[in-house]
Amino acid sequence: xxxxxxxxxxxxxxxxxxxxxxxxxxxxxxxxxxxxxxxxxxxxxxxxxxxxxxxxxxxxxxxxxxxxxxxxxxxxxxxxxxxxxxxxxxxxxxxxxxxxxxxxxxxxxxxxxxxxxxxxxxxxxxxxxxxxxxxxxxxxxxxxxxxxxxxxxxxxxxxxxxxxxxxxxxxxxxxxxxxxxxxxxxxxxxxxxxxxxxxxxxxxxxxxxxxxxxxxxxxxxxxxxxxxxxxxxxxxxxxxxxxxxxxxxxxxxxxxxxxxxxxxxxxxxxxxxxxxxxxxxxxxxxxxxxxxxxxxxxxxxxxxxxxxxxxxxxxxxxxxxxxxxxxxxxxxxxxxxxxxxxxxxxxxxxxxxxxxxxxxxxxxxxxxxxxxxxxxxxxxxxxxxxxxxxxxxxxxxxxxxxxxxxxxxxxxxxxxxxxxxx
Numbered sequence: 001x002x003x004x005x006x007x008x009x010x011x012x013x014x015x016x017x018x019x020x021x022x023x024x025x026x027x028x029x030x031x032x033x034x035x036x037x038x039x040x041x042x043x044x045x046x047x048x049x050x051x052x053x054x055x056x057x058x059x060x061x062x063x064x065x066x067x068x069x070x071x072x073x074x075x076x077x078x079x080x081x082x083x084x085x086x087x088x089x090x091x092x093x094x095x096x097x098x099x100x101x102x103x104x105x106x107x108x109x110x111x112x113x114x115x116x117x118x119x120x121x122x123x124x125x126x127x128x129x130x131x132x133x134x135x136x137x138x139x140x141x142x143x144x145x146x147x148x149x150x151x152x153x154x155x156x157x158x159x160x161x162x163x164x165x166x167x168x169x170x171x172x173x174x175x176x177x178x179x180x181x182x183x184x185x186x187x188x189x190x191x192x193x194x195x196x197x198x199x200x201x202x203x204x205x206x207x208x209x210x211x212x213x214x215x216x217x218x219x220x221x222x223x224x225x226x227x228x229x230x231x232x233x234x235x236x237x238x239x240x241x242x243x244x245x246x247x248x249x250x251x252x253x254x255x256x257x258x259x260x261x262x263x264x265x266x267x268x269x270x271x272x273x274x275x276x277x278x279x280x281x282x283x284x285x286x287x288x289x290x291x292x293x294x295x296x297x298x299x300x301x302x303x304x305x306x307x308x309x310x311x312x313x314x315x316x317x318x319x320x321x322x323x324x325x326x327x328x329x330x331x332x333x334x335x336x337x338x339x340x341x342x343x344x345x346x347x348x349x350x351x352x353x354x355x356x357x358x359x360x361x362x363x364x365x366x367x368x369x370x371x372x373x374x375x376x377x378x379x380x381x382x383x384x385x386x387x388x389x390x391x392x393x394x395x396x397x398x399x400x401x402x403x404x405x406x407x408x409x410x411x412x413x414x415x416x417x418x419x420x421x422x
Contacts, residue, residue, distance in 0.1 A: 024063035026056040028088070028112040028127040036092060036134040040100040041141075045092040045134060051080065053088035053112035053127060062115040066090070067124060071132075073108035078134070080110060088112070098136050100174040106134040138175030140225035145170060146233040153201075154238040157209040163200040164193075167233060169221045182224040187232060188217040195219060201235065209241035243274040247283075254287075316371070319355055319390070320345055329353050349387065360392060364403055364416060376407060386413075 030053045036045040051069065058064030066088040069080030077096055083089040090112075109129045116124030146169045153165040173179040184195045192205045193215070201219075218232040250269040271281065322343050323331040330353055334346040345353075372389060388406040404415040 023060055024057055024114065024116055024123065024125060027125040028053045028055045028066060028114050030054075030110070030112050030127045030130050032128070032130055034110070034130060034132045036132060037137055038094060038098060038134060039137040040139050041097050043094040043097065045078065045094065047092055047132075051090040051092055051110075053090065053114075055088065055114050057114070058086070062118055065115045066112055067115040068113045070111050070113060070126075071108055072111070072129070076106050076108040078106070078108070085115065092132070092134075100136040100138045101142075101172060104136050104174055106132075106136075108132055108134075136174075138173050138178050140173055140178040140223070140227050142172040142178075143227050144181055144221045144223050144229040145172075146219075146221070146229065146231075148233065150233060151235045152238070153235070154240055155203065155207060156240050157242055158206050160206060161202050163202055164237060165201055165235070167195075167199040167201065167219055167221075167235065169199070169229060171223045171227075173223070173225075176224075178223055178225040178227070180224045181221055182226075183222045185220055185222075186217050187220055191215060191217050193217055193237070201237075207239045209239050212239065214238050243272065245272055245274050245276065248272050316369070317359060319360065320353060329355055370405060370414070372405070 030051075031049055034047050034049065034051065036047045038045045053066045053069070055064045055066065065085040066082055067085060068082060069090045071078060071080055077094055077098065078092055079095055080090050080092050083091055092110075108131075110132050111129055112127040114124050146167060148167075151165055151167055155161060155164055167184065169181050169184075171179045171181065181199075183197055184199045186193060186195050186201075192203050192207065193201055194204050195201045199219075199221075201217075215237045217235045217237070219235055220232045221229045248270055250266040254263075254265055256263055265285070271278075320330055320333075320343070321327040330343075330345065333351065333353060335343050370390065374389065376387075386406045386408045388404060390403075390405040392402040392404070394400045394402075400417075401415055402417050406413055406415075
């Protein structure tokens with residue numbers, strides 16, 4: 001009797017085991033493909049459709065539950081986690097922050113696994129393989145940068161250019177929206193230049209070499225996400241004069257100090273031919289002085305030195321002193337600076353200095369000296385009128401000279417009336 005019971009129990013046990021192996025009959029089911037979007041520097045993927053696995057064995061425990069989502073492709077930086085094993089909901093996440101500039105898209109395979117016959121997923125079934133395509137959305141994290149640290153160009157004066165030069169900037173963002181340059185702008189105010197959205201710079205008016213030979217303008221830019229460049233770029237534009245044949249590199253004024261030896265007049269002078277051939281070059285150099293009285297400035301003695309050398313009286317009277325409150329009759333005369341505080345006066349026949357009576361004697365004695373230094377210009381005609389240097393005349397009508405020093409043609413004449421009272 002006991003043996004029969006043992007056989008019956010064994011038979012029952014075998015029947016239960018056979019029935020249990022047939023519980024997990026179906027594979028999990030997922031969509032055939034998914035499209036996901038993830039924003040760079042984040043880790044959550046938004047899938048369309050959502051990641052959900054279904055199993056017809058539900059609601060049988062384990063067999064109808066989802067235990068895992070497996071990703072095939074170790075290079076894909078993503079993982080799939082089960083949010084709810086009973087409903088089969090899952091979520092796709094990045095294992096780290098993704099960077100659009102490194103890779104814009106990812107494609108890999110995903111499968112769902114049910115829990116099989118127990119919590120560990122033993123004897124679990126796999127779904128079919130589904131394709132997942134992930135696109136990384138860009139963030140406008142990079143500012144535009146100019147390709148060059150500075151730009152240079154040259155233009156010829158008097159012309160209007162459609163484009164003088166083009167500046168160009170780049171952006172390291174991966175998307176067209178944030179990587180493309182949408183605008184350039186000149187930030188320097190009051191300049192005769194304009195720039196278009198492609199970076200072409202043109203002049204808005206004709207430039208003049210005499211007015212300004214070089215311009216420096218600052219240019220900035222924005223990408224299409226309205227992110228501005230961190231640093232502007234300088235643009236240097238040189239204005240060249242219109243080519244004119246002739247001698248260049250010389251100065252009209254040459255300063256020379258006596259006793260310093262020879263000196264080159266035009267050490268950097270060159271002949272500009274504007275590319276035309278030459279048949280003959282003839283040059284004439286003429287030196288002139290703009291100094292009123294010193295000629296070529298080779299006279300090295302001052303007036304006081306000359307008086308001493310010539311033995312002139314130390315008690316002489318200066319008829320043309322420097323203008324002051326006491327000696328104001330020379331204030332209106334044209335002067336030129338001399339040497340050692342000397343003053344040189346210029347007379348053109350239309351002005352004169354009226355010397356007060358207390359300065360000059362009414363008549364000269366038997367012994368007197370008149371000292372003067374004069375540079376005479378060209379005579380206006382063959383028989384010029386008298387050109388008076390010094391004259392003492394009557395108080396009334398002023399037509400009788402007591403004494404006079406004048407130039408007549410090529411002669412220097414001195415007139416003295418011995419008895420000025422007659």
